Amino acid sequence: GWGAPGQGYGGPGGPAGWGGNWGGPPPAAKPGVIPLRPLGVGEILDGAVSTMxxxxxxxxxxSxxxxxxxxxxxxxxxxxFLNDTEGSDALSDPSATVGELTRALGDTMLSSGVVLLITLLGTIVATALLTSVTSRAxxxxxxxxxxxxxxxxxxxxxxxxxxxLLPVIxxxxxGVGTLPGVLVGVAGSGDAGAxxxxxxxxxxxxxxxxxxVRFSLSSPALMLEKQGIVKSMSRSVKLVRGSWWRVFGIQLLATIIANIVASIVVIPFALLAAALSGDGFSGLLDSSGGDIGWTFLIISGIGSVIGSMLTLPISAGVTVLLYIDQRIRREALDLDLARAAGVP
Known part of the structure; x- marks a missing residue:
């Protein structure tokens, strides 16, 4: 038989030598920042950092x-435009009327929404450009x-x-989940509705x-496959199917790492800005202490710029490499990548 010692194909040191001298498959080609084979979690994170x-x-x-x-x-x-303290004063004033509270809440939501929209637009541009860089890397x-x-x-x-579209969904x-409780509360049963x-x-x-999580690979699918919105979402669902927990864990780990890096950079700048601004640390802790000064805005903004410069490549790189890894596992993309890289 094949497994008999000294005989046949599989015997250690046998005539054919298959069992004694074969050292396993050759290592995967690595023309860029990752080896062209299914990746581990550490290799995905390392690939994002190596690209940067x-x-x-x-x-x-x-970035x-x-x-x-x-x-x-x-x-x-x-x-x-958004430095109006009357709204924050009304929100912290127990004697404020319903109209004042409603107007203050609306102004606060508008301010947060405008800032979020600007940040989101910047993230979109950075993600698009960094996706192209990572795919070439x-x-x-x-x-x-x-x-x-x-x-x-x-x-x-x-x-x-x-x-x-994704946050709207x-x-x-x-909202649909909370709607029955709201209707019950409006009907008169406040505690049960809440x-x-x-x-x-x-x-x-x-x-x-x-x-x-199922849609989390839509962005690289849209950018690298030149797909439409709906098609890229369906591609993401197909790639994530059967690997939901793995994709969720890697994305969560990357988010935690990015937030830690951002906090390490942003918090010292925020403390420095509070110390140099007129109200000091008490103004940082007291939301009704007056207008936010330009000193605080500029110094804390510098910290935010440095934090974003470091975290944007990590987040975008992990998403792109996770997309490539899922395609390698499901569609043997590594063969096409090796051919594109000119690997023999």
Whole structure:
């Protein structure tokens, strides 16, 4: 038989030598920042960091430019238009009327929404450009900022629609979950309605998270496959199917790492800004202490720029490499990548 010692094909040291001298398959080719084979969690994270380290001029240049433009817009809006303390005073005033509270809450939501929209637009542009850079880095091919822009520009409008659509879907799901409790509360049963709204909201949040993970690879599918919004979402669902927990865990880990890095950078700048501003640390802790000064806005904005410059490449790189890894596992994309990289 094949397994008899000293005989046949499988015997250690046998005539054919298959069992004694074969050292396993050759190592996977690595023309760029990752080996062309199914990746582990550490290799995905390392690939994102390696892309930033190897092509730092392009990657950090894109991130810094987008972060500076975004933060300047936010600072100017907060300094000139969104720095109204009457709303915050009304929210903290027990004697405020319902009309004052409603107006203050509306102004606060509008201010937060405008800042969030500006930040989201900057993130869309950075994600589009960094997706192009990371996909080239997998092949070991450098790309300039101009080349990344020319490659990403045709898909920017679709990427914007996709990025805005996903949170709307999540909010609608949570809203549908809380709606029965709200209706019960309006009907007259306040306590039962509140409890039902909380339970429905939690159930809706679970469903929303489940869907968002299934759609989490839509962005690289849209950018790299030149797909439409709906087609890229269906591609993401197909790639994530059967690997939901793995995709969720890697995305969560990348988010935690990015937030830790951002906090390490942003918190010291925020404390320095509070110390140098007129109200000091008490003004940072007291939301009704007066207008936010330009000193605080500028110094804290510098910290936000540095934090975004470091975290944007990590988040975008992990998503792109996770997309590539899922395609390698399901569609043998590694063979096409090796061929594109010129690997024998």
């Amino acid at each position: 380290r190897t092509y730092w001029r392009t990657v950090l240049g894109i 810094l430019t987008v972060a500076v433009i975004t933060e300047i817009a936010v600072i100017l809006l907060q300094g000139f 997998v092949l070991g091919k450098p790309v300039t900022t101009g080349e990344a822009w020319r490659d990403a520009r045709p898909q920017l409008l679709r990427l914007s629609g996709l990025t805005l 999540a909010l609608l799901i949570v 409890a039902l709204a909380v339970l429905g909201g939690l159930a809706g949040a679970v469903v929303a998270i489940w869907l968002m």
